[in-house]
Every structure is written in structure tokens, then in C-alpha cells.
Amino acid sequence: MNSMNPDVMQAPVAAIKPHPMTLHGDTRQDNYYWLNDPENPDVIQYLEAENAYTDAVMAPTKALQEALFHEMKGRIKENDESVPVKDGNYYYYSRYIEGGEYPLYCRKKGTLEAEEEIMLDGNEMAKNHAYFSIGGYEVSDNEQILAYGVDTISRRNYTLKFINLSTGEILPDEIENTEGGAYAWATDNKTIFYMVRDQQTLLASKVFRHVIGTDTAEDVLVYTEEDPQFYMGLGRMKSKKYIISVSEQNGVSTEYRLLDASNPTGEFTPFYPREEGLEYAIEHFDDKFYIRTNAQDATNFKLMEVNEAESTDMTKWKEVIPHREDTYLDSMEVFRNHLVLQERSKALMHIRIINQSTKAEHYIQFDETAYDTGVSSNPDFDTNILRYSYTSLSTPSSVFDYNMDTQDKTLMKEQTVLGEFNKEDYISERLFATARDGVKVPISIVYKKGFKRDGSQPLLQYAYGSYGYSIDPYFSAARLTLLNRGFAFAIAHIRGGQEMGRQWYEDGKLLKKLNTFHDFIDVSEYLIQEKWTSKDKLFANGGSAGGLLMGAVTNMRPDLYKGVLAAVPFVDVVTTMLDESIPLTTGEWEEWGNPKQKEYYEYMKSYSPVDNVEAKDYPNMLVTTGLHDSQVQYFEPAKWVAKLRALKTNNNLLLFHIDMEAGHGGASGRFKRFHDVALEYAFMLNLMEIYE
Template identity: 90%
Template sequence: MNPDVMQAPVAAIKPHPMTLHGDTRQDNYYWLNEPENPEVIEYLNAENAYTDAVMAPTKPLQEALFNEMKGRVKENDESVPVKDGNYYYYSRYIEGGEYPLYCRKKGSLDAVEQIMLDGNVMAEGLSYFSIGGYEISDDEQILAYGIDTVSRRNYTLKFKDLTTGEILADEIPNTEGGAYAWATDNKTIFYMVRDQQTLLASKVYRHEIGTPIASDVLVYTEEDPQFYMGLGRMKSKKYIISVSEQNGVSTEYRLLESSNPTGQFVPFYPREEGLEYSIEHFEDKFYIRTNVDDATNFKLMEVSEGQSADITKWKEVIPHREDTYLDGMEVFKNHLVLQERSNALIHIRIINQATQAEHYIQFNETAYDAGVSSNPDFETNILRYSYTSLSTPSSVYDYDMDSQAQTLMKEQTVLGEFDKDDYASERLYATARDGIKIPISIVYKKGFKRDGSQPLLQYAYGSYGYSIDPYFSAARLSLLNRGFAFAIAHIRGGQEMGRQWYEDGKLLKKLNTFNDFIDVSEYLIAEQWTSKDKLFANGGSAGGLLMGAVTNMRPDLYKGILAAVPFVDVVTTMLDESIPLTTGEWEEWGNPKQKEYYVYMKSYSPVDNVEAKDYPNMLVTTGLHDSQVQYFEPAKWVAKLRALKTNNNLLLMHTDMEAGHGGASGRFKRFHDIALEYAFMLNLMEIHS
């Protein structure tokens, strides 16, 4: 790679002072916030052209990487069928197809296949395409589904008569994808509409098939922009639920009997600051996963139908535990399944409803990811769950909750010369500067040398209580086979070690997240897993904020940084309520209108802390239509870095002009993006094939 092949783009400086709390920040690139401005598009295109020119010598390597990744994929592939009602539902891919076909068979897997949706046909002529979930009416005849052709996550709700194949005239724009709920009458459906400024779903409507959309009835409006909304049907199918949630602060479920679609949604328990809960219906009662009574890691309670509004009627089923986080639950007629988390690992607990006898499913690896999968059948004694690890491809199991026998239904096929025994994974622990032990999951190809001579890619997220568990990636084999190790740092801000792990990595404790990542890097170097000149760091979205922060704090630790759709202009974004999703984020980052939060956020906000100093090699990626982290955040960050950095290390930005937060659509297109990232690192390690 030669950065001198052409002059790097220089964004125009147009001073934009912003004063708050007696402090003035100067944003020289605020003008990049205008996607309609031709000068903005010209700048983004110039950055793309520069990246293409610098990376041109790696094109053969990128092509080889792409072909490797695609070559590991079984092109004719399908999911394990799930029985729901009278049908088995599954998705499958065809050879060369970018998008799935959604299919079903009636009564038996030997029955004739019915293709409900063919994503490849539907996506013809479109640069971006996504099906945002589907729901089928109780009589199994009408399919409700959402499609997005822009990548702003505004899904148009459409309907298909599965008996005739006809696409119905009803068409509802700007809905929340997948958040659809049918009533039992097979003609009434509930959906949520997104505000086009904030992109938050804030209104629930009722629609009757065949009637004008203009006559749809508004049944609920969420007035508080700090709450995110959800909508669905409970597994028992008795209730439709609408939920409002302020992450880490408060929850409110509202219930409507699905047999009474014109009725009113009634709160299960009214929102109360500090009280969070989720519910599952079972016969004449509800199970409640809640943090009531200072249950930081949540506990399980139950309450009879009709009594939920009286919290004194809630009865404890499983008490709070300091060392175990109650992650979720699944209810069956004869069994209760709990998903728990302790010591940065998932555990699945089975409880017999009649006898209260219980046991855990046994997993053998030291670091893995497991989870309860799709289980719509209430009557069955078979639990479907998923399992994977850094060296074990994604697998689906059927587990007999009575006999404890399990059947492997499918293991992800990895074509080519793949043998999972050629790879090793370990669980390590780094000691953070405050004495806390930070778990690390690491994978490498056997033969990896622990002498600091080999490269390593360190990944983390560390926000919203979202845990990054050890997962298999067939694409990642292209790095491991070329001598890289890959490590996931389970830093604070996630929830791997319980709810307190999250609480200690948000708001005025956010610096723990960045310090943890740096301390893990120093541990990996000290233990000779790699060295400073061979260590790379990667994170996306809020993990991109992590990349920006550690790059400012310790640029000397890393050979290169990969920052995907990075949230790097924290203060400016959190002050602008017109930007999508801002107000709902105040409980994660703080509201900078309050001076205490302003000062703290400014202390780590990547854009605000760029200085005239040496920076590592950097590749920054974004999408023009990103609805979660707007493209102008990384664009401003790169422009400022380019103006101030004092060395000649690479600084590249690639903007996908057709995609949003999730990148390119289609199962193969994304491999081009991964190939670019891998080629960036491999070339810096002088690995050219």
C-alpha cells in the first residue's frame, strides 16, 4: 500500500463554534452533517477514491480472501425446520443466491414445499434489500412481512394471501420491522410506525385487512422519547403485548387479549423508575423476570392473571443471586427453561413444572456461546437450542427435557479444508488497573507461537449491557490460517459478568470500558500473545466509540485500528435531539445538557480529543444511509485526524453509498467488506497472499 499514490482528501474547514456550560467547542467540519449538500457527497466520494487507490495493490489479496470466504459457504443451505401450528417453517438459500427463501411444509417434512417469499426475486434491480421479519395469521393463510430497500430500517408492511399467492393491496410504510401482531380474527393486525425524524417507533396502530390505511386506529402513543418500544404476541397467543423500555431504568408492558382486538391495552404493571421486568404467560399466571427489591441480577417471580398491578401479589420463584444473572426464560406446558449467565458464560437450566426437579445442560468447552432458540410449540418436551464456540461452527440441538438426550439437528457446514481440531481456544483473564479480572476469549490455529512474533486482532463492544460471547466465524479462518490470533475482550459495559458489569461501564463510569480494553491489550503483549507492532483493534458502532477512545488514549499500543460505523462525536450527537435515537441514549451516556455529564463525555469523546500526535494505521468504514450512527460522525473524525495527525501511517475511510448501519445486504456482498478489512491488516504485516 502506498498512501502517496494520490493526495489524501482535505475537507474544507468551516468553523462552527458551539458553546455550553461556559465551554466552547470548535467543530470545523459540522458542515458534513448535510447529506443533500453536493460538497459533502463529493468529499465522501474523494475519500472512497483515495482508499481505493491506496488499497489497489491489495486487490489480488482481497479477491483471494473473498473467494476463500465464499468458498467455505454451502450455497444450497437451509435452516432447521421449526414446527408452528400445522406447518414446518424454514428458510433456505439457493446456489448463487444472495437472499433467503422463506418456506413451509404442511404436516410433514415430506410434504410439498410452499415458497412464501423469495428474497432473490424480490431484490431484483435493488442495490439494497432486507426482509424485516414476518408473522402469519392464526388460520395460517395471510403472511404479514416488512421490506426495506434503503437501509434506514423503515419497513413497508405488506401482506400476501398464502392460499392464492396474491399480494394484497394493503401497504403500510415506515413501520418497525418484525414488530407485527395478529389478533385471533385473522383480519386484524397491530403494527408500529416510526417517527421519521427520530426514527423511533412511538405509535401503535390497528389495521383491518381490506380497509384503507387512513382509517387505521391509533391505539397507543409513547410520549416519552427516552423509551424504546416493542410489539408482539405472547407464546401462549392469548395476549398481544406492547412494551416500552428505557434501557437499564424502567419497563412497562401493556396487554390486550388477542381475541378482543378492539379492546384497550392495559398495563401489566405501570412504569416505575428503577423497576425493570419482562413477562411470559403460562396457563392462569405470568412469570416475571424482574429486578424488584434491588435484585441487580434479576430474579424470577409469578403472579396470577388479573393481579399483576398489585406488586404485593408477586411471589418469588427463584431468588436473586449475586453470582448469576438471569438472562431470559422460555415457558413450556411441562417445563420452565431459564437462560442464566455466570463467569462470562451462558448456562441453560431446565425445571420440571410438576416436580420442580431441575438440571443444567452440560457444555464441555471452556469458552462458548449457547442460547435458547425458536420454540413456538408450547406442548412439546423438546427444547431447541443453539451452540457455538470460537472453534466450533454454529450448531442447533434438540434436547429432550425429560430424558436429557440431545440430538444434533445441524452443524454449520464449512466447505474446504476445515477441521475444527486444527484450532484451539482458551479463556484468559487480564487484571485491570483497578484489580478487576477481565475475561478474554481467544482462538488461534495450533502451532501459534507465544513469543510475541505473531499478529493478533482484539475485538470488543462494551455498551448497552450487550454481551459478546465466543462465536464461530468461517470468514475469520482466513485470518487464523495466516497466523493471526483473535481475542474477544469481555470488558465492562457488556453484561458478561452480570448486571453490575454493565452498570460499571456506563454513564459516569464509562472510562472503565476503555481502560479495560487497553489493560487487556497490555496483558496480551506482556504475555507475548503478540507485540505492539502486531496488535490490531476492532470495534463497531458503540464499539467504534471504543476504538476512537483507545486510539486517543494509547495510540502507541496498536499497529492498526478498524473502526466500523463508529459513534465518535458523542457530545454533539447527544445534544442534538433531532438526530435519530438521541434521547433514548441519555441513560447510557448521560445528557450533556447537565454540566457533570457534558464534562465527563467531552473527556473521552473521540472527535473532541483528537490531537497533533502520532496515530496508528486506521481504516474507518460507514454507510451513507446509517440510521443509528450517522455517516457524518466518522467523516468528521477522519477529517480532523487527517488535519492533525503527525505521522505517515495510513488513514483510510470507506463509505458504502448504498448501505446503512449493518453494511451491505446479501450473504456474499458482506465478504467484500471483510476482505477489505483483512487485506488492510495483512498488508501491514507484509502478508500478501
């Protein structure tokens, strides 16, 4: 088979149109600023030329891509169903049919033997749409009206619609540009609250009240978040007593506002007014609230409780679980007789069960050294059964029901992997690399038995490392395609995530962001030194903020990697953070800093990928984006690729693939996305001269 050839046709050359930008006495020259305009035909022509070039270079891999796609698709059980969850009088679940790209959302009344009701048929609804997504749904208290969101553009603007589940009638009420899944019913079964997104910033900042059957133009605005640095959330608490509106400045401040669900025309009142540095999350139970908070210097958070009438007086908050230096309190789940805590320590999630009456407690035991677990959907207060999920790099996703009294667990479902799959054929381990400042960085790694640790085999290293978002060891049936061809796969749990506690996040943001990039590089060097792979067989992968990671490490240490996969990469950090009209900018200042302040400007500029591209050799690179991406605009990677093309000094591959119909999450549908994965895998396999 022929290999990919960058000279098969001339690579696109973006026109240079100097655009100087001066701030703090410093001038940056952006030669490709003109690419910011998707209405400009020249921009679309350039993007299409990049796609044509990628298609031409990748043409020798077309048969391989198709084979990989069918191999990955062939592992999926097409007729599949989630484990039903009982909520009220119904069991709710989703299922796929053979050949279907999208789920059917269904329910059965009273018993699993009852007749099935199909609430939403994603396959029917997706017809005639290149992109389709259902953004969550909520059922009214009388279980008769379904509210759901639909996005057919991929900008995450969801149109709120309603179905009468008794008659199947689609109601005429329709509300555009809502935040998907952020819907909350009042107890009257006719009033619903929703959030509308600003169409310039794409931030949800307004909460409205709608009454079914009334003109949506007359919906009442009940709350506006005036501070653009705060993200909003909306929902109904597990107790059903309160509707909550949440404003959160990531890593800085939280404010919950409550409305009694039986009084929909009332006002949202603060649980505790926002205060810089104070974060909290709440759960209502009987006449009190549990509070997960960092109050009183609890960096890793602690658990408190307060009478529901006294929440605004912090002196009345009582400590339930104290702060611990080595354990991060991640979340909580409340039952009538049990309190369940998710705790993170030593880069692993743990589930802790506390009996409310006896105060006896225990942890659910897991056997593997690296895994991911989490509390699943548990809408019922009055049960001693906890539903949780479990997976690892070598164990397919599983759902368990756990008796919190007897400590017996029942496997309700394990993800079916079709074909010749035996999880005993794969080995996962937990490693630790020492970073340049002495910190131990955890690594989760998986490989197939027979893998040789002599530097001769390829390895794909993945990481994210931002927003305190932890990347836990998770199973991927698609990844078997790489493992079966000799690759190892490693997740670097670098600073900027929260795997090792809250300080792990704090040490990878703002003026400590370089730790994120250094950790990734130091993990790469460790994997090479320990002969897990070698420089000419190591690949790096990251998306979104992880794409920023790819851009930074590629500029800093291009010699370490055979190839780099950068998906929807956030690479024009300074310019984006200066433009408050770009979606999500102002809310990100607490993550990256505000470059209007000189100290942050200079620090960001020191690592911003676009600003640090130089005339030097770069590894083989595949960059992907979506034209409609609402989180990282397509023009960031477009400008990055254009500048790399103009300056790179070697003949390594530089490919740019733009999905002209998708956004930040890529293609919709459970099978379509495997075409994107097949492209990435074929890129790496071909570079390793693996052609089948």
C-alpha cells in the same frame, strides 16, 4: 507485491468552516460541522474523494481482496437450509439456493415430506435493488395471510405488505415506515397491529391497528409513547392469548401493556405501570405470568409469578427463583411441564431446566471452556423437547434438540464449512486480564495449532462494551482466513457488556464509561505482556458503540496498536447527545448521560473521540460507514477522519470507506458482505506483509 502507500495520491482535505458551540461556559470548535448535510453536493463530493483515495491506496491489495473474498465465499454451503420449526400445522424454515444472496422463506404442512410452499423469495424480491432486507414476518392464526416488512434503502424503515398464502396474491394493503418484525395478529385473522417510526428521530412511538381490506389511511392509532427516552416493542405472546406493547428505557424502566388478542378493538392495559428503576419481562402461561425482574434490589434479576388478574398488585408477586449475586438471570422459556432459564455466570451462558411438577432441575452440560449457547425458537408449549443453539470460537454454529426428561440431545444441524476445515486444528481458551483497578476481565481467544506465543504473531482484538450487550465466543468461517495466516483472534469481555452480570454493565456506563476503554487497553497490555502478540502486530476492531471504543483507545493509547478497524463508529458523542433531532438521541441519555447537565457534559467531553483528537502519531486506521446509516450518521466518522487528517503527525495510513448504498449493517446479501470483510482483512494482512 507492492504495499499500500498513503502517498500514492493526495489525501482529501475537508474544508475548515468554524462552527463554535458553547455550553456550560465551554466552547467547542467544530470545523467540520458542515459535513452534516447529505443534500450538500460538496459533502457528497468529499465522501467520494475519500472513497477514491481509499481505492488508490488499497489498489495493490485488489488481487488479495478478490482472493480473500472467494476463499470466504468458498467455505459457504450455497444450497443450505435452516432446521424446520413446527408452529401450528406447519413446519417453517428458510433456505438458500446456489448463487442466491437472499433466503427463501418456506413452509410444509403437517410433515417434512409434504410439498414445499415458498412464502417469500428474497432473490426475486431483491432484483433491481442495491440494498434489500426482509424485516421479519408473521402468519395469521388461520395460517393463510403472511405479513412481512421490506426495506430497500437501509434506513430500517420497513414497508409492511401482505400475501394471501392460499392464492399467492399480494394484497393491496401497504403501510410505509413501520418497525420491521414488530407485527402482531389478532385472532380474527384480519386485524393486525404495527408500529410506525418517526421520520426525524427514527424511533417507533405509535401503535396502529389495521384491518385487512380497509384503507390504510383510516388505520386506528391505539397507543402513543410520549416519552422519547423509551424504546418500543410489539408482539404476540407464546400463549397467543395476548398482544403486547413494550416501552423500555434501557437499564432503567420497563412497562408492558396487554391486549386480549380475541378483542382487537379493546385497549392496551398496563401489566404493571412503569416505575423508575423497575425493569421486568413477562411470559404468560395458563392463568398466570412469570416475571423476570430486578424488583426489590435484585440487581441480577430474579423470577417471580403472579395470577394474571392481579399483576398490577406487586404484593401478589411470588418469588420462584431468588436473586443471586454471582448469577445473572438472562431470560426464560416456558413449557407446560418444564421451565427453562438462561443464566449468565463467569462470562458464560448456562441453560437450566426445571421440571414444573417435581421441581427437579439440572443444567445442560457443555465441554468447552469458552462457548456461546442460547434457547432457540420453541413455539410449542406441549413438548418435552427444547431446541437450543451452541457455538464456540472453534466450533461451527450447531442446533440441538434436547429431551428435558431423559437429558438426551440430538444434533439437528452443524454449520457446514466447506474446504479443508477441521475444528480440531483450532484451539480456543479463556484468559483473564487484571484491569488497573484490580478487576479480572475475561478474554476469549482462538488460534490455529502451531501459533507461537513469543510475541512474533499478529492478533486481532475485538470488543463492544455498551448497552449491556454481551459478546459471547462465536464461530466465524470468514475468520478462518485470518487464523490460517497466523493471526490469533481475541474477544475482550469488557465492562459495559453484561458478561459478568448486571453490575458489569452498570460499571461501564454513564459516569463509569471510562472503565470500558481502560479495560480494553489493559487487555491489550496483558496480551502483549504475555507474548500473545506485540505492539507492532496488535490490531483493534469495534463497530458502532464499539467504534466509539476504537476512537477512545486510539486517542488514549495510540502506541499500542499497529492498526485499528472502526466500523460505523459513534465518535461525536457530545454533539450527537445534544441534538435531539438526530435518530436515537433521547433514548440514549440513560446510557451516556444528558450533556445538558454539566457533570455529564464534562465527563463525555473527556473521552469523546472527535473532541480529543490531538496533534500526535496515530496507528494505521481503516474507518468504514454507510451513507444511509440510521443509527450512527455518516457525518460522525466523516468529521473524525477529517480532523485526524488535519492533526495527525505521522505518515501511517488513514483510510475512510463509505458505502454509498448501505446503512448501519453494511451491505445486504450473504456474499456481498464478504467484500467488506476482505477489505478489512487485506488492510491488516498487507500491514503484516502477508500478500497471499
